[in-house]
Amino acid sequence: MPYQFLEDIAIADIAFEAWGDTLEDAFIAAADATINVMVENLESIVPRETREFMLENESLDMLLFDLLQELLYYKDSERLMLRVEKLRIQQKNSLHSLQAIARGELLDPDRHHTRVDVKAVTLHRFRLAKTERGWEASVILDI
Amino acid sequence: MAITEVIERISDTIWELPVSYKEGMRVPARIYGTEKLIKEMDETVYDQITNVATLPGITQYALCMPDGHFGYGFPIGGVAAMDAREGVISPGGIGFDINCGMRLVLTNLTYSDVKPHLKQLVDMLYERVPAGVGSTGFIKLSKQDFRNAVEQGARWCIKKGLGWQEDLELTEESGCIEGADSSKISEKAVDRGYNQIGTLGSGNHYLEIQVARRENIIDEPLARTFGITIPDQIVVMFHCGSRGFGHQVATDYLQIFLKVMQNKYGIKILDRELACAPFDSPEGRDYFAAMKCGINMSFVNRQVILHRIREVFSSVFARSAEQLGMHMVYDVAHNTAKLERHMVGGQIRNLLVHRKGSTRAFGPGTEGLPERFKQVGQPVIIGGSMETGSYLLVGVPTGAQTFFSTAHGSGRTMSRTKARKQWRGEALQREMEQRGIYVRSASWAGLAEEAGGAYKSIDDVVEATERAGLSKRVARFAPIGNVKG
Numbered sequence: 001m002p003y004q005f006l007e008d009i010a011i012a013d014i015a016f017e018a019w020g021d022t023l024e025d026a027f028i029a030a031a032d033a034t035i036n037v038m039v040e041n042l043e044s045i046v047p048r049e050t051r052e053f054m055l056e057n058e059s060l061d062m063l064l065f066d067l068l069q070e071l072l073y074y075k076d077s078e079r080l081m082l083r084v085e086k087l088r089i090q091q092k093n094s095l096h097s098l099q100a101i102a103r104g105e106l107l108d109p110d111r112h113h114t115r116v117d118v119k120a121v122t123l124h125r126f127r128l129a130k131t132e133r134g135w136e137a138s139v140i141l142d143i
Numbered sequence: 144m145a146i147t148e149v150i151e152r153i154s155d156t157i158w159e160l161p162v163s164y165k166e167g168m169r170v171p172a173r174i175y176g177t178e179k180l181i182k183e184m185d186e187t188v189y190d191q192i193t194n195v196a197t198l199p200g201i202t203q204y205a206l207c208m209p210d211g212h213f214g215y216g217f218p219i220g221g222v223a224a225m226d227a228r229e230g231v232i233s234p235g236g237i238g239f240d241i242n243c244g245m246r247l248v249l250t251n252l253t254y255s256d257v258k259p260h261l262k263q264l265v266d267m268l269y270e271r272v273p274a275g276v277g278s279t280g281f282i283k284l285s286k287q288d289f290r291n292a293v294e295q296g297a298r299w300c301i302k303k304g305l306g307w308q309e310d311l312e313l314t315e316e317s318g319c320i321e322g323a324d325s326s327k328i329s330e331k332a333v334d335r336g337y338n339q340i341g342t343l344g345s346g347n348h349y350l351e352i353q354v355a356r357r358e359n360i361i362d363e364p365l366a367r368t369f370g371i372t373i374p375d376q377i378v379v380m381f382h383c384g385s386r387g388f389g390h391q392v393a394t395d396y397l398q399i400f401l402k403v404m405q406n407k408y409g410i411k412i413l414d415r416e417l418a419c420a421p422f423d424s425p426e427g428r429d430y431f432a433a434m435k436c437g438i439n440m441s442f443v444n445r446q447v448i449l450h451r452i453r454e455v456f457s458s459v460f461a462r463s464a465e466q467l468g469m470h471m472v473y474d475v476a477h478n479t480a481k482l483e484r485h486m487v488g489g490q491i492r493n494l495l496v497h498r499k500g501s502t503r504a505f506g507p508g509t510e511g512l513p514e515r516f517k518q519v520g521q522p523v524i525i526g527g528s529m530e531t532g533s534y535l536l537v538g539v540p541t542g543a544q545t546f547f548s549t550a551h552g553s554g555r556t557m558s559r560t561k562a563r564k565q566w567r568g569e570a571l572q573r574e575m576e577q578r579g580i581y582v583r584s585a586s587w588a589g590l591a592e593e594a595g596g597a598y599k600s601i602d603d604v605v606e607a608t609e610r611a612g613l614s615k616r617v618a619r620f621a622p623i624g625n626v627k628g
Binding site: 038040073075081123142143 | 414
């Protein structure tokens with residue numbers, strides 16, 4: 001599990017750190033951490049539905065913000081709990097783009113052990129950085 | 144340096160950080176609370192409230208209420224009044240859950256009437272008022288209808304037969320804030336909210352059956368005025384907001400503001416979550432009109448939930464909601480920005496008052512109060528944790544010092560992540576039942592995170608608001624049944 005929830009910050013909300021060797025891995029870890037706040041057992045999410053989407057942003061960290069926000073959009077608009085399966089991040093001139101294939105299914109409270117709803121991704125202390133270990137993200141989710 | 148070494152004690156309940164505390168502060172920051180509450184407060188609160196003090200147009204003070212705790216951008220409990228011409232509007236000063244608020248409903252039942260039916264009531268409320276992750280409501284409407292609803296607020300509900308005419312007068316802004324413009328909201332925001340009307344959401348949102356015990360009536364004449372008239376009277380209190388719709392509206396404009404804030408308007412901020420635009424700018428005006436749709440969605444949501452509560456009580460007691468005396472006391476918002484007129488330095492000023500986790504608490508005679516509260520002041524509803532209790536208070540004249548703002552809840556002292564390690568949802572439910580509180584939750588983990596021990600003492604918080612002259616206690620309610628999101 002390449003992410004951890006933090007105990008001592010964001011007491012009313014939920015803070016996590018996510019990491020990966022590559023940028024794509026770190027993004028996927030952050031996506032899983034976000035869904036894991038809502039569903040305790042990620043393995044219970046069966047990949048029955050697929051959503052493919054493309055996102056663009058001038059800044060790389062805001063591209064991560066957009067990805068997490070997109071997952072919240074599917075959660076509310078279609079009640080879909082999605083895990084990002086494939087991700088490709090590219091940069092053309094000053095624009096970063098992301099192509100994602102996400103799979104999952106309709107929320108089923110009988111099978112998915114739900115925890116708390118995520119309202120939004122906040123920008124407070126939001127951080128994406130390249131480190132010696134690869135890429136790391138810090139995120140606070142509004143609960 | 145410890146905050147207690149730099150903070151100046153203005154009185155027993157008012158503490159100040161001067162403009163010299165941080166570069167760029169335009170006004171001092173004032174934090175309300177007893178010494179105990181101030182010492183317990185997360186240090187991030189001081190950092191966040193002094194960041195707020197740097198925002199353009201902030202007037203008098205950046206304020207934090209006694210329930211203040213770690214937020215994003217503003218602390219929770221943060222209040223900032225921006226000059227309407229020179230100041231900014233910031234989604235981070237309102238919160239993602241636009242018009243998250245509280246509604247309090249009376250009954251003419253007593254504890255002994257309800258006790259034999261408590262489980263049935265809570266179970267039925269749990270079924271009829273969906274809660275938890277991804278919950279959807281019973282009202283099916285087109286996206287265009289939803290756009291109409293967020294422009295019309297609770298009036299839309301009354302037209303659809305989902306409430307009583309008198310409910311409107313007992314809701315802030317009469318249930319519909321003027322100027323909501325659905326052309327300023329995104330399709331994504333509509334997609335996220337149009338199937339969620341009548342749902343509680345999760346986190347600290349709840350619906351609670353409470354009892355007003357005789358010994359907990361603090362101001363009997365005022366309690367009587369607000370409808371608390373019989374010993375051990377049962378009331379229903381609930382807490383929720385504008386659901387995915389409001390969250391998306393705030394997110395949309397946060398991103399818009401980030402793009403224009405510095406490039407177009409030259410505004411520098413200390414935390415991206417404080418992204419803002421001049422209130423008097425195309426982007427600022429658009430957000431204000433969109434945010435008002437969020438305010439109205441929340442009024443719609445709480446109105447529909449009230450309708451369901453009346454249905455449930457009516458079904459269980461085989462009497463109409465009218466016969467059960469299920470009138471509203473009031474509906475208060477605690478995540479908003481509103482254009483208000485306040486006296487500053489002997490002059491009436493037009494101010495955009497941001498309240499993020501803070502309840503408006505108009506004193507007697509204030510413009511905008513319903514006729515029936517003109518003499519006594521606005522009812523203020525402050526919810527505590529599910530294990531402790533909640534309060535009805537009233538606005539007071541001395542509330543002018545905070546632009547008539549007070550606390551909104553007890554405020555957390557422990558993180559969710561830590562709380563779920565300390566408590567188990569199943570065990571907590573059993574223990575609470577032994578203590579006479581029957582709770583149903585969509586999530587055991589979510590329940591554990593809301594344990595009473597993770598919160599400050601609600602009694603300390605409301606007492607601090609009273610001692611500071613922000614609001615005055617009327618009655619305390621003890622929980623007996625709870626539906627937890």
